[in-house]
Amino acid sequence: MKIIKPVLAFVVASVCSLTVWGQNSPVMPVGSVTNASIEGQQVTLTTDQNAHIRVSVYSPTVVRVRMDKQPLTDDFSYAVIAKPQQMKASITQNNTDITITTDSLTARISKNPFAVAFFTKAGKVINQDEQGLTTSWIGEEVTTYKHMQEGERFIGLGEKTGGLDRRGSGFTNWNTDAFGYRTGQDPLYTTIPFYIGIHSGVNYGIFFDNSYQSDFNFGASNDRFSSFGAQGGEMDYYFIYHTKVADIIRSYTDLTGRMDMPPLWSLGYQQNRYSYYPETEVFRIAQTLREKKIPADGITLDIHYMDAYKLFTWDKNRFGDPMAMNKKLKDMGFKTTVIVDPGIKVEEGYGAYERGLKEDVFIKYVDGKNYSGQVWPGWTHFPDFTSPKGRDWWKKEIKFFSDTGVDGFWNDMNEIATWGQKMPNNVLFDYDGHTTTHKEGHNVYGMQMARASYEGARQHNPNKRTFLLSRAGYSGSQRYTAIWTGDNRSEDDHMLLGIRLMNSMGVSGVAFSAMDIGGFTGNPSVGLYARWIQLGAFTPYFRNHTAVNTKSSEPWAYGEEVTEIARNFISLRYKLLPYIYSNFYQASQTGEPLMRTLAIDYTHDPNVYKGEFDSQYQFGKAFLIMPFESGKNYGKVYFPKGKWYNMFTGQVEQGGQEKIIGIEYNKLPIYIKESSIIPMQSLVQHTGQKPTDTLTVHVYKGDVRNSFVYYEDDGDTYNYEKGGYYKRTISYDPKRSTLTFDKAEGSYKSNFNNIKVVMHGFGGSKVKVNGKSQQANKDFASFLDPISRFDPQGDANPREGYEVQSLVVKNDSDKFTIKL
Ligand code: GLC
DSSP states (O other): OTTHHHHHHHHHHHHHHHHSOOTTOSSEEOOOEEEEEEETTEEEEEETTOOEEEEEEEETTEEEEEEESSOOOOOOOSSOOOOOOOOOOEEEEOSSEEEEEOSSEEEEEETTTTEEEEEETTOOEEEEBOTTTSEEEETTEEEEEEEOOTTOEEEEOSSOOSOSSOTTOEEEEOOOOOTTOOTTOOOOSEEOOEEEEEETTEEEEEEEOOOSOEEEESSTTOSSEEEEEESSSOEEEEEEEOSSHHHHHHHHHHHHOOOOOOOGGGGSEEEEOTTOOSHHHHHHHHHHHHHTTOOOOEEEEOGGGSBTTBTTOOOTTTOSOHHHHHHHHHHTTOEEEEEEOSOEEOOTTOHHHHHHHHHTOBOEETTSOBOOEEETTEEEEOBOTTSHHHHHHHHHHTHHHHTTTOOEEEEOSTTTOOTTSOOOTTEEEOTTTSOEEHHHHHHHHHHHHHHHHHHHHHHHSTTSOOEEEESSEETTGGGTOEEEOOSOBSSHHHHHHHHHHHHHHHHTTOOSEEOOBTOSBSOOOHHHHHHHHHHHTTSSSEEEOOOTTSOOOSTTTTOHHHHHHHHHHHHHHHHTHHHHHHHHHHHHHHOOOSEEEHHHHSTTOGGGGSTTTTTOEEETTTEEEOOOOTTOSEEEEEEOSSEEEETTTOOEEESSEEEEEEOBTTBOOEEEETTOEEEEOOOOSSTTSOOOSEEEEEEEOOSSOEEEEEEEEOSSSSGGGGTOEEEEEEEEETTTTEEEEOOOBSSOOOSOSEEEEEEESOOOOEEEETTEEEEOEEEEEOOSOOOGGGOTTOOOOOOSOEEEEEEEEEOOSSOEEEEO
């Protein structure tokens, strides 16, 4: 053995020498630095391979690295809206290295060959190029290779199948119409080339801003590197370092933007199918929701509302007077969302087609002929949403809907989806003045469609929030739209996959996400439907949807008992709206998602990445949701560090342990984190209905400090941008056992005149409000109604719950402290 080793080493070295970089190598390396100039916060370099590089400091925690085989020219991005902050970064160089030092990190650029490494202030490696591979080109394809750190894990990359930890897997970004996708299928509809690496107590983010088809390798088929590359364009990435994952998300959304406050109605329950028609059917659904006391706010119209699938038309036989219908729905407390597909039918005499031709807005082949692809209406042309002209045309056209009282736009088929799924690459996109081929335009098309819809909606209704949903997207789409996970299947593993897809989108900047509740293709079992609708109540956009040829999927379609379960959980959702809305405010300010994979707050706990636990998530910071397949009576869960209250019984579980729990068919297992603060309201049937004027704030005794930013506004306009909101921080201090409501900020008057504080786990009934003793009342905490299965005669079946203490105070918006 001992003799063989050196021989082997020699053979390996000789083989390697055949493949090292050289003049005629098929792989072009980035090369060694021949020239480096430092100017303010940036370094510009060239190499002996004629690579052009710029490293710029965007903020103390964000460094951008750009490389190309030609001089770097126009700096254009659909994703990034941030400019570098003016700040002090020290940049020094010697013969071998350039060192960039900010308040948060050190970046070392090696000159020979060019390579980058990032370190903490204490000198610990966060991330470094893989020696020998660094960055290289194969033809137009450019890839950067990073050394795989010991135990390194990877999360994010948006809408990607697979486990939470992406180590050992590779992924492609190419927006794809993935009807009825498999649970391991890749790629799906949306491209978000951003991921977070985690190892040995540190974590960082990398955003690779390139809209060509991109490929990520997190140690798939190799034990050496993680890599990211694209079929063309620049190597252009942003390195982000923070000690907390939530701060990495904040920095990533500083770069790519955040969502507006959504219309409040879009956070209520949405009923949909492919398709509800005619109008009488729409009213039957709306009426039944009201009759059965299933709260709901939205009805969505799928492609059959159109005349022969022609956009900007209504089928007059099915929908004789859309304006009157939408008005009547509004009176019943429903908002209408319509599907909009990008394909415009090629048909002489059809208005949108004629206008599109006249204004010359359609995507063309390189020879100037309009491109045609087949979708629902048959042969269609596609507006070029990457051109201001194309977007402006769309904005004008979409007025058609704003004028008929539509409140939401559902942008579908915008990957672009065409039958055959093989759009030619010699089709050109304007790319906002940087004419390019399908190869670069493809992945941003859906995002730009959503942008045009968003801008159009704002133009026609400047002070009204319109709801936007999109299937395809690119980094930064969150500025315009919510994203849903497309055509899933009515299967247990799809329900769990959907949770992971949304959790992953959450760490990738998309806080407003959805999946088709109940599954799109196929028919769920009764148990699966029941479980899915329970889970749906704890997702950001809560929409039940199903395909054209499936069984009915309304909450009453699965029998009496499931109707009750659905009513129970949808009602709970409505009672939680003050909590949910405040969490959306958080997302609009910091980018932190509503659906928080446990990797956000428990990043370095290896258990959260285990396959058996990696679909668990927090909904806001308070709720720990355990999504299980249907039909399970027992299941293993993991409680991360801390204490966790069973929402239904108040029983406390100690964190840091795995546990087998019983699972009830009618009750999704839900736990509440110690020290949580959860504002709730009374039940309403839709968001247009006023709740009682008491805001109920639940507080759970715990050992950790916590604070919650409570937020209200009118839920409908943009007045909040001018101070029209009501906001106050509520903090819990475990040492002093106090709950403090800070003075309220903003010019909006709260909807609530009283605040009822409900104390969980505190015991005693003596409290003090601003130092004055008061007696708390005996109360009962119960989040769901009993299900009749357990009470068939409807006799006095005790509500499930437990005893607590509560106290009502006047909400005068001044600061006050309650000693609990
Ligand atoms: C696509 C959408 C689906 C929709 C259908 C008909 O498959 O993903 O949600 O119902 O088209 O418009």
